[in-house]
Amino acid sequence: MAEKKVVSIEDRIPQLKQLRKRKANRRFFTYLTLIILLILVIVYLQSPLSHISNIEVQNNRVISDDEVVELSGLSTNQSFWSINRDEVISSVESHQEISDVTMKRSWYNKVTLQVNEFTRVGYVKTSNLFNPILENGQVLKDTELKVPKGDAPVLHGFSNEDKLLTRLTQQLANLDSAVVSLISEVYSDPTETNQDRIRLYTTDGQEVIASIHNFEEKMSLYPSIASQVAPDLEGVLYIDVGAYFKPYDTSDEVEIEAESQEN
Structure with a gap:
């Protein structure tokens, strides 16, 4: 019968310390990464990079692009992430010559308004x-x-x-x-x-x-x-x-x- 190897507590303490150190390092880098990401998100949201870059109007025949954009209330000074789709659609459809409108968002920060007009x-x-x-x-x-x-x-x-x-x-x-x-x-x-x-x-x-x-x-x-x-x-x-x-x-x-x- 093989003799069971006995590891003394003195030998195990350095190994436990090393293991705890590695865990602490991983936890530190995880927290650091999350903090950095959070800072980047905050900076992005506060910067012009988060603003609407382009507003495109499609399918309109009589009503001008500028008039549709004005009705929508959208602007390039507005955050891409603060758009209220329902409010935009309701505002554009308030025009008596517009039957319905569809709003689409696409990267990079582009908004498309597809307008259907009454003939x-x-x-x-x-x-x-x-x-x-x-x-x-x-x-x-x-x-x-x-x-x-x-x-x-x-x-x-x-x-x-x-x-x-x-x-x-x-x-x-x-x-x-x-x-x-x-x-x-x-x-x-x-x-x-x-x-x-x-x-x-x-x-x-x-x-x-x-x-x-x-x-x-x-x-x-x-x-x-x-x-x-x-x-x-x-x-x-x-x-x-x-x-x-x-x-x-x-x-x-x-x-x-x-x-x-x-x-």
């Missing part, structure tokens, strides 16, 4: 100024333009409180944007039998008679209807009831096929 579907002329109308039917009474931007038709003969204007706006909002872009002007042109009647002029030179109650349905067929009119003919295209063309120089009516054409 302008028309400009109603009041006196010599023009008020934009949004797809949600809201007339921007505080926005008065001397010249409309050309991104939507000009509406004549309607008042801001006109129910016909509200109905027409809804029809324009539902209509394909490619078709809306063909309309340059719309005039209220009621008759005794049809208070909904409107007269419009298109960018391809057509004068068109239509009705508000079925405007979206009829105008969606306009490209195929207009293509059946000879380019050299001048007259009025009626799409309020059925579809026919009446030249200016004759009382004859040319009936037109109003069925949609599938590709």
Whole structure:
């Protein structure tokens, strides 16, 4: 049987001291590292390095970058870590032409605001100024333009409180944007039998008679209807009831096929 080795207490004391010293050193360096990191964090947060470095605005068409940034309340003098996302979004969405906004933060200290605007579907002329109308039917009474931007038709003969204007706006909002872009002007042109009647002029030179109650349905067929009119003919295209063309120089009516054409 092997004899068990006995280590005296005198031999073990130096080893215990060395072990305790190593543990103390590790603890010291751990605390020192934490203190240094804490100091660096405090210095960083108090320095310009923690400020927003760039604010980018995307998707906006009508509202300027500067206006969106001003609405957000953000600035490059502000700490990147003090941003309140909910407050920023709420502030930007308070603008009547903005439907919603998304805020993204990315390294290095960059903030991106992705803005979705309500589409302008028309400009109603009041006196010599023009008020934009949004797809949600809201007339921007505080926005008065001397010249409309050309991104939507000009509406004549309607008042801001006109129910016909509200109905027409809804029809324009539902209509394909490619078709809306063909309309340059719309005039209220009621008759005794049809208070909904409107007269419009298109960018391809057509004068068109239509009705508000079925405007979206009829105008969606306009490209195929207009293509059946000879380019050299001048007259009025009626799409309020059925579809026919009446030249200016004759009382004859040319009936037109109003069925949609599938590709």
